[in-house]
Structure formats: C-alpha cells, structure tokens
Amino acid sequence: xxxxxxxxxxxxxxxxxxxxxxxxxxxxxxxxxxxxxxxxxxxxxxxxxxxxxxxxxxxxxxxxxxxxxxxxxxxxxxxxxxxxxxxxxxxxxxxxxxxxxxxxxxxxxxxxxxxxxxxxxxxxxxxxxxxxxxxxxxxxxxxxxxxxxxxxxxxxxxxxxxxxxxxxxxxxxxxxxxxxxxxxxxxxxxxxxxxxxxxxxxxxxxxxxxxxxxxxxxxxxxxxxxxxxxxx
Ligand code: URA
Numbered sequence: 001x002x003x004x005x006x007x008x009x010x011x012x013x014x015x016x017x018x019x020x021x022x023x024x025x026x027x028x029x030x031x032x033x034x035x036x037x038x039x040x041x042x043x044x045x046x047x048x049x050x051x052x053x054x055x056x057x058x059x060x061x062x063x064x065x066x067x068x069x070x071x072x073x074x075x076x077x078x079x080x081x082x083x084x085x086x087x088x089x090x091x092x093x094x095x096x097x098x099x100x101x102x103x104x105x106x107x108x109x110x111x112x113x114x115x116x117x118x119x120x121x122x123x124x125x126x127x128x129x130x131x132x133x134x135x136x137x138x139x140x141x142x143x144x145x146x147x148x149x150x151x152x153x154x155x156x157x158x159x160x161x162x163x164x165x166x167x168x169x170x171x172x173x174x175x176x177x178x179x180x181x182x183x184x185x186x187x188x189x190x191x192x193x194x195x196x197x198x199x200x201x202x203x204x205x206x207x208x209x210x211x212x213x214x215x216x217x218x219x220x221x222x223x224x225x226x227x228x229x230x231x232x
Contacts, residue, residue, distance in 0.1 A: 003027065004037035006048060009113060010055045011089045018050070026051045060114035061093055062227055065219035066210060067109040073100035082109060085217055098122055099130065099181050099205065107132075107202035108210035111219070121205060121230065124162075124180045128206040128230075132176045132186050135199035139171045144193055148176070152189045157182070164189060175203075206230060 007027070008015045021027070022037045028049040029041060041048060043057030065082060067073065072081045075095065083091055090111075098110040098121040112118055120126050148166040153159075165177040176186050187197045203210050207229040214220065 001041060001043060002037070003029065003034065003039050003041050003048070005094070006041055006043050006057050007037075007050050007055050008092070008094055009060075010050075010057060011092050012050050012053060012055065014092050015094065021051065060112060060117070061090065061095070062114065062117065062222040063090065063095075063111040063219050064208070064211060064214070064222055064226075065109045065111060066214040066216050067101055067106055068216035069104050069106050071217075072103055073097050073109060082111065086111075086219065101202060102184065102187075102200070105200040105202065106216060107200075108205055108208070109202070110205060110208075110222075117230070122181055127179045129165075129177045129179050129204075130181070130202060130206075131204040132178070133199075133201045133203050134174045134176050134186060134190070134197055136172045136174070136190060137196040137198050138194075140166075140168050140174055140195065141193070142168060144168075147193060148189060152192055154182075154185075154188045154192055156188070161185065161189060 004015055004018050007013070007018050019037050022035050025033045025035070027034050027037070030047055048055040065085070067082055071085065072079055074081045075083050075097065082097065083095060093113050095111050095113055096115060096118045098112060098118040101107065101109060110121060121128055145166045145168065148164040151160045151163050154161055161182070162180050167175040169175065176189065178185055186200060190197050208226055211220070
C-alpha cells in the first residue's frame with residue numbers, strides 16, 4: 001500500500017498535509033527519513049512514524065449517518081457537507097459516500113473509506129434496494145402500485161425506471177423501494193405521475209435499517225453484523 005494511504009487512513013492528518021510535511025522530513029520508515037509518500041509499504045511489516053507518532057494502520061471505516069436536511073451529500077463543497085458533520089478523526093480519512101441524497105432529503109447515508117464497498121452498494125448491478133419514506137402533496141392514487149411495479153417512464157431523461165415497490169401507508173404517505181441511484185429518482189417517479197414528493201427520508205439500504213437512536217446529524221460505525229448484511 002502507498003505510504004500516504006497508510007498514514008492518511010490512520011486519521012493522523014490530511015493527505016495534503018502528509019505530503020507537505022513529508023518534504024520536511026516528518027516521515028520515518030524503518031528508521032530512515034522518507035520524503036516520497038508514493039512509495040509502497042507493508043503495514044504489517046514496516047514501522048512508520050509520522051511527526052514522531054507511530055502510525056497504526058487500521059482497516060476500512062464504515063459509518064452510518066442520519067443525514068439532516070440542508071446538508072450536501074458531498075465530500076468537499078463551499079456549502080456544508082455531510083463530511084463537515086464528522087469529527088476530526090473521521091474527517092481526515094479519505095472517505096466516500098455510498099449513494100448520495102438530495103440536499104433536502106434526510107435519513108440513512110453510508111460513508112466509508114472502502115471504495116469497493118461503495119461501488120458494490122451503489123452499482124445498479126448489485127440490485128440493492130433502497131427504501132424511502134415519502135410524503136406527497138396530493139393523495140396517492142392506488143393505481144400507482146402497479147405503475148411503479150411496471151417501471152415508470154421518466155420523461156425528462158427519456159428513460160424507463162426499473163420496477164419499484166410502492167406501499168401506501170395512508171393518503172399522502174408511502175414507502176418506496178428502488179434499486180437504482182438515478183438523480184431525483186423517487187421524486188421523479190411521483191412527478192411523472194401528477195404528484196409531488198414534499199418530504200423524503202431514506203430508512204434502509206438493503207437490509208440495513210437506519211438506527212432509530214441516531215438523531216439527525218449523528219453517526220456511528222457499523223457493527224460487524226451490520227456489515228455482514230452486505231455480504232462483502
Ligand atoms: N430519490 C430522490 O428523488 N432523492 C433522493 O435524495 C434520493 C432518491
């Protein structure tokens with residue numbers, strides 16, 4: 001693994017700072033100063049120190065967050081992002097988002113340093129269903145259950161969505177399950193059927209449900225059991 005990845009993953013500093021400090025002699029590998037952070041190291045064998053601190057390599061991080069409204073699902077932006085909600089330790093990791101939510105959507109977001117995992121969760125090929133609680137402007141027509149199951153034609157994209165499951169809870173509330181991550185998909189399923197989503201919250205990704213004890217803006221690491229739900 002690259003030296004900068006090993007140190008970056010440990011949460012000690014950002015990649016940019018690591019590179020800059022390396023030039024000043026801040027990294028010692030097996031007793032020697034190393035200025036080139038692109039070299040390969042073996043975390044199980046090589047002894048690495050950064051700014052005098054031993055670097056403890058750890059495995060990937062997997063977080064579940066209850067995303068609040070008004071925060072962007074992005075890692076860097078001028079506006080507040082979900083990564084800004086993390087504490088310093090996690091913020092310094094090279095973290096990605098497994099399936100973004102719109103700024104005005106709340107609920108379950110997974111953040112991870114594991115690129116392969118993110119790909120698996122977000123790839124339409126893995127057919128992992130995402131479940132959303134939806135509140136609508138108008139009464140939900142029961143005929144939409146069939147329409148969603150057949151695949152809604154999204155006219156702005158000239159695209160037929162994959163079959164989605166619609167479970168009507170009451171007049172203006174429903175659960176919707178979709179297996180693809182197209183932009184504004186759930187909103188478009190309704191707007192292409194003369195209705196409008198007014199509140200949207202993701203409550204599950206595959207079999208992983210949003211922890212009801214997490215307040216909006218809070219997050220925690222996934223347990224081994226929860227990670228196992230993704231059959232990695
Ligand atoms: N569908 C949407 O329309 N918005 C989201 O944030 C997620 C799914």
